[in-house]
Amino acid sequence: MIVIEELVKKFGGNVVLDGVSERIRAGEKVAVIGPSGSGKSTLLRCLNLLERPDGGRIAFEGEDITDPKCDADAVRRRMGMVFQHFNLFNNLTVLKNITLAPARLKIMAEAEAEERARALLARIGLPEKADAYPSMLSGGQKQRVAIVRALAMNPRVMLFDEPTSALDPEMVGEVLDVIREVAEAGMTMVIVTHEMGFAREVASRVVFIDGGKIKETGTPPELFDSPRDARLREFLSKVI
Amino acid sequence: MTAALEWLARQFTITFITGNRYKLFLTGLRNTLIIAFGAVVIGTFIGAIVAMVRVHSAQSGKLKALDKLCGAYLAVFRGTPIVVQLLIMYYIVFAFIDNGISIAVLAFGINSGAYVAEIVRAGILAVDIGQTEAGRSLGLSSGRTMRLIVLPQAIKNILPALGNELIALLKDTSVAGYVTVKDLAQAGENVRTLTAEPYFSLLFVAAVYFLLVMGITKILRVVERRLAKSDRH
Ligand SMILES: Nc1ncnc2c1ncn2[C@@H]1O[C@H](COP(=O)(O)OP(=O)(O)O)[C@@H](O)[C@H]1O
Ligand SMILES: [Mg+2]
Numbered sequence: 001m002i003v004i005e006e007l008v009k010k011f012g013g014n015v016v017l018d019g020v021s022e023r024i025r026a027g028e029k030v031a032v033i034g035p036s037g038s039g040k041s042t043l044l045r046c047l048n049l050l051e052r053p054d055g056g057r058i059a060f061e062g063e064d065i066t067d068p069k070c071d072a073d074a075v076r077r078r079m080g081m082v083f084q085h086f087n088l089f090n091n092l093t094v095l096k097n098i099t100l101a102p103a104r105l106k107i108m109a110e111a112e113a114e115e116r117a118r119a120l121l122a123r124i125g126l127p128e129k130a131d132a133y134p135s136m137l138s139g140g141q142k143q144r145v146a147i148v149r150a151l152a153m154n155p156r157v158m159l160f161d162e163p164t165s166a167l168d169p170e171m172v173g174e175v176l177d178v179i180r181e182v183a184e185a186g187m188t189m190v191i192v193t194h195e196m197g198f199a200r201e202v203a204s205r206v207v208f209i210d211g212g213k214i215k216e217t218g219t220p221p222e223l224f225d226s227p228r229d230a231r232l233r234e235f236l237s238k239v240i
Numbered sequence: 241m242t243a244a245l246e247w248l249a250r251q252f253t254i255t256f257i258t259g260n261r262y263k264l265f266l267t268g269l270r271n272t273l274i275i276a277f278g279a280v281v282i283g284t285f286i287g288a289i290v291a292m293v294r295v296h297s298a299q300s301g302k303l304k305a306l307d308k309l310c311g312a313y314l315a316v317f318r319g320t321p322i323v324v325q326l327l328i329m330y331y332i333v334f335a336f337i338d339n340g341i342s343i344a345v346l347a348f349g350i351n352s353g354a355y356v357a358e359i360v361r362a363g364i365l366a367v368d369i370g371q372t373e374a375g376r377s378l379g380l381s382s383g384r385t386m387r388l389i390v391l392p393q394a395i396k397n398i399l400p401a402l403g404n405e406l407i408a409l410l411k412d413t414s415v416a417g418y419v420t421v422k423d424l425a426q427a428g429e430n431v432r433t434l435t436a437e438p439y440f441s442l443l444f445v446a447a448v449y450f451l452l453v454m455g456i457t458k459i460l461r462v463v464e465r466r467l468a469k470s471d472r473h
Contacts, residue, residue, distance in 0.1 A: 081377040083370060105379055
């Protein structure tokens with residue numbers, strides 16, 4: 001579904017992604033782990049073109065999205081993204097947050113978008129928050145709404161960038177529950193996370209990034225129980 | 241005591257009544273308001289466009305040439321005195337038109353646009369970049385993201401500063417007399433000459449400016465309070 005070839009991204013003279021190649025198949029749940037500053041967010045943001053790669057290629061469903069002629073907006077409509085800091089639209093109600101893009105982009109009619117938004121809100125246990133503004137929600141509630149907002153576009157793949165890192169500990173569980181449900185529904189997912197337990201449980205494959213390179217990839221048992229890369233062993237000893 | 245009262249009565253009469261001089265002040269006030277509000281409309285329009293070009297250019301790396309042009313505009317109009325700009329507009333750029341008020345509206349509007357551009361730009365940049373990224377990540381264009389998400393939030397930062405710009409502009413228009421416009425300050429100066437007395441004419445004009453500024457400040461306070469309320473929801 002996503003094929004990444006020799007991806008390079010620099011910020012000024014700082015090479016943040018240094019030739020990353022990876023293939024993500026439909027239905028896979030890929031957990032991306034690695035030390036802070038290793039380029040995990042940048043990799044994710046290159047996938048939906050929030051960052052423009054400086055080298056290499058990314059193909060999404062057969063289309064070269066690094067081609068300058070590619071319509072980035074059209075690509076992003078098929079990729080949901082969940083941010084560490086939620087980024088709910090502060091000027092809109094929860095319902096409008098969810099229906100804005102599907103309705104404006106004519107993915108569905110306004111009424112249909114609203115019906116679907118209410119159904120999604122009910123599924124995450126927040127039906128009564130439809131008319132609330134983001135400032136009235138807890139962090140966990142915000143992130144659950146943010147996930148639903150991305151899902152409302154019917155994306156082909158969901159990208160999560162440390163979705164629980166900005167949450168108070170007691171709210172991590174409720175957000176992970178929603179992500180787990182999305183995974184069980186068969187969604188293709190790439191999730192950057194520091195929740196190693198969650199990665200082991202939900203991921204079909206784990207990718208370890210260090211210094212802008214993929215150092216190791218494998219199933220959760222392979223990666224967590226018998227890591228080969230020295231940097232990975234060091235990383236795991238610190239976080240587990 | 242009676243001498244003082246008599247003096248006051250005479251001053252009042254020659255300043256306002258004789259030859260219907262109060263009409264000079266009224267005309268002056270009208271012209272001052274026309275120039276200030278006309279200029280603020282033009283300035284807001286220019287400023288908003290320039291700010292959007294600059295923000296868009298900085299974020300996307302596109303529109304480089306237009307961005308340069310906007311930068312030059314800001315540098316020139318903020319780097320030269322408004323009186324000189326006014327004189328150039330009147331005697332060079334629009335030398336073929338003899339309508340001081342229109343030219344003053346335009347000159348003050350273009351000048352104000354340079355300041356408004358920075359106000360709007362700062363207001364937009366004060367909105368968390370995450371709001372833009374979330375909009376773009378859903379496939380919304382940069383224009384729609386700006387219009388539906390960023391600007392409605394930026395307006396809360398922009399409006400108070402825009403009010404201050406209106407106050408500054410109102411006072412700045414007092415140099416419109418340089419291009420033959422009979423504005424409020426000019427009315428005071430005119431009456432001072434006619435009466436050969438400086439006190440009433442000039443102090444009265446100062447008082448009117450002061451009251452105008454106070455009025456605008458009051459209105460701004462109310463607007464700011466409204467905005468703050470809607471912020472908390
Ligand atoms: N917009 C940016 N401008 C400059 N440097 C950046 C930018 N975004 C990220 N970086 C740098 O790139 C490196 C990798 O960042 P990031 O991908 O966020 O790491 P991670 O998500 O793994 O913690 C860091 O050194 C960071 O400072
Ligand atoms: Mg990160």
